[in-house]
Amino acid sequence: MSEASRREVRAGLEPCLARLWRYALILSRAKDAADDLVQATCLRAIERADQFAPGTRLDRWLFAILRSIWLNEIRARKIREGGGFVDADDALSIDGARDIETNILATQVLKVIGQLPGAQRETVLLVYAEGYSYAEAAAALSIPIGTVMSRLATARAALTKLK
């Protein structure tokens, strides 16, 4: 069991990297912090691979690790060090000139999302980008389903103001 767990975790890390980074960016709103967070998550996942149940959702297990590291370690450290957070206007953006027209709307949407409180940003990501059901998101975030509903509604309401 533990050897199977270790092998499955190692094999599954690579395909999850981009999605882990996106989650890390949504939480931290800072690309350097997102890089650190993904690396810390991968290290922790390998260290604790024995705790992974083979055949279950590795991506969600990794997300839970990432979230825990963010809440308990990196965010706390940044606050302690007075690093605070970046200006939300610049926090989530699309780099590069490619597909500029297509990216204008995406950039506007991300700007609005970037200005939402962290809890709302995270809920929006899990449900709308990662396909969590409301119940799964509620369980992952340890909140009632009603809170998931209100967070998503607030986020969508903010986006209705985009023209």
Next chain:
Amino acid sequence: MTDDDDADLVTLIDDELDEDRKKVLLARLETDERLRERYEALRQTGAPIAASFDALLRQAPIARLRAGLPLEGPARALSGRFAGIALRDLAAGIAIGLVVAGLAAWVAMSLAPTKGKEDWRSAVVDYTNLYTNETFSPLNPDLPLQALELSAVGARVGANLTPNNIALPGLRFTVAFMLAFEHAPLGVVAFVDPDGAPVLLCIIANKAPDAAMRSEKRGDLSLAWWSRNGRSYLVIGHMPEEQAITLAQTLEKRV
């Protein structure tokens, strides 16, 4: 209209509303024009949110993140596995009873270059056995992201990979990523069947001579492979051998 209305409308849009509340809300929507307008405004935010998160995914610094993976990470594990296979082959086929370690240098000089071209398939078999129906199923990139991933992997192995030319009947493309084997770049294009079972197209730029398609079963896995223009191609998955051949023949014509 209230915040509760927004929450119910969004929950309805997301198809998460319980039946009782859904009936009540649908009845109100039939008669309340302002509520209908609000429903439509909220509904229209769905596609931009999804597109924005996809755009963010494309920004991920994959090469940098991959470089930060622990030593036991996939690429390195695959490279490392080759050493184990070569030594096992040596022990079984040539040097039974001898001290294997003492022959390692000889293997590196004379046997490994030949064996390496063959054994990458064994390494891929080992690796494919690690993937489950859950490994790739959650990945569902949009077309621009598919094109981007395929183009990046194609550039590394010298192959032209596009969403169109790798499309296979009955399979859904999920992700393309790079591994390495014996310092040769190894591109992986991962598909899933309707049950989520992985089917991989692997391409390695190993300078192998051209070779016609061959196939075999290894346990539950079927393999079909060929070499052309300095690259070897392998289709592998849990499926009948004939199906692997058919998929490989389709790809051979296009990639």
